[in-house]
Amino acid sequence: MGVSKERLKPFLLYYAAGISIFHFYINIKGGISDLWFNAAHFSFLSSLGFLTYKASKYSNKKIISYFDLFLALVALIPFFYLVGFEESLYAVANGNMRPMDLVVSAISILLAIEIVRRTTGWIVPSMMIIAIAYVLFLGKYIDGIFGFAGMTVTRFLYRMYFTSEGLFGFIANISATYVFMFMLFAAFLMKSGAGDFIVDLSKSITSRFRGGAGHVAVFSSALMGTISGSAVANTVSTGTITIPMMIKNGFKPIFAAAVETAASTGGQIMPPIMGAGVFIMAQMTHISFATIIAVSVLPAILYFASISFYIHIHAKKHNIEATGEKVEILSTLREGFHFFIPLATLIGLLVYGFTPTYAAGISIVVIIFSSYLTKNKKMSLKDIVEALALGTQNMIVTGVLLVSIGVVVGIINISGIGVTFSQLIMEWSSGHLLLALVLVAIASLFLGMGLPVTASYIVLAVLSAPALLGLMLSPEMAALVSAGVTPPEVTMYLLAAHLIIFWLSQDSNLTPPVCLAAFAAAGIAKTPPMRTGLEAWKLGKGLYILPLLFAFSDLIAGEWIDRIEVFLFAIPGILSFAIFVEGYWNAKLKIYERLIFVVTALLLLFPDKIFGYKSIIPHIQDSHIMGIVLFAIVLFIHNKRVAKNHTH
16 A cells, blocks of 8 residues: 555655755755754655665565655654754753653664665664664673673663764764765766766777777776766666677677776776765865875776776787777867866865865856756756756665764764774784785675675774774884874875775675675676676776775875876886786786786885885885886787797
8 A cells, every 4th residue: 555656756856856955055055053954864865765765675666655655754753853852952961861852862763774774785774783782782791802881771862863973973964965965966967968978088089999898988987987976876877888888899798797897896986076985084084075086096097097907908818809989089079078167166166175065066056057058968947956856866875874874883982892993903913014904805895795885984994994004104103193293194194094995995896795886787788796796806906906005105195206106107017917817918928927927016016115125216116117127028028929929
């Protein structure tokens, strides 16, 4: 029993658009407290979520049940209770929780558990339930360092509902401000036709190269990542075009799906949006959003280059030529030049010092006006309403997840488990940074099997970032930090630690058994999901190589001249590693050639201090010079051998 979804379709459209307008207005003009705004963010998104996401796979998809309608109304209580009974805030501050306060607090947590179950599955709700049980009573029965004395139900509900430690804390605030506005910005760009322009531009630049369709997928995913910040959305939006294109070009379906998965995963590490995690990072580290995206540009280029190298070698091995499809770049730019205006506006406002929220809001307005510079892509009132609705609809899963994971993060902080886990990493790694990175990577792999990328990053950052920072600092810097002095270098090492965790968390998109982007690509290519995930994991090795550079080189924490030096030598280093893994360049490699390529990769990727000596030439690593010389020699030997074999 219920109401036809088709009948409620107009209401859902305007309701979603209204939620976007509310967020836009509050983010630009203000007018309510953060607690109210965060509660409104959760109430509105979860209310729409109960009308959009079914209770189970057996539910009738064409009907919105009366129970779903009831939950949609109940979901509004967390916000309207705060507005209507503001005096409760002052009463509970003095330790007086009224019965209705307790009921509404408990309802809010139960709503969060249910809506996140509907949108993401059982893993996150299970974590929430276990965490709540731990802090209320289970911790008493655990001996050793993970024991916890517990707290009363009243105190717990107060901290989860009325303070910044729980549902409506800083993570919910990031979701309601930065994340929502950038998701809305991406929705307006997509609705104005940016997706088609990105694919056409990618074709015009890369389709002439060997294995051109694969490079189109990489280039279009990189560009799409600048506006979407979602690996799955990236896969679906560009993959429907690029995967069939790659198959037609001669790539096997499973490789085509893997390329799209690995490339789309890069969407969450590609500035300027980089997914919801980067906004959490900015808040946790107190490092500006502009600084984070500035230092992330070079690593993102290296990641996409690593995938292109694999595609190039694969195309050589299987004799896959260019697509032969000619798309004129000038006509493509003429049709879509207006898309650069809002992106330039966004970046310019960020560099100038405006907040990301304000910059995104202004850029949304610029999208609308710049569309009128074209003949065929002017945004009508209908397009604007649909873009507003799309922004909210795309935000439901991310929004309710971020608000709900606030319960887990709050409990980690309340119980002190974060400090304990960090100390364990320091102890187990015996002070060795490389071993600590391996431990964090393993933890990330297991978390990624059940948690979405952003949730995985948040939990792992709270647990392990302090340990990584402690191991990356020199004894002198650590002493200054202990004395309360924080040099600029320490701030950049803190950013490097968080970027390591952020990058490692991305592997949940392409690492079996849970790899959502791979599943999406497999659905398009009609390939086995697990095999697609394994192939994508092989192509996405950059997710593991580059965090090592963050930890051991100057790519993040060094001066710009040193970052560029690392970047330039890392390009042939990553190519050497790809040749070593594939065992092929112009022909199958001899064993000695393969060994030389892996040595070359090590020399080119890591600085002199790893090998225990100091560089002779300022700003240029001696190991990098040796690596590039060895790279040239082994390529010369290989090419000469292949040419000799061809002549015979």
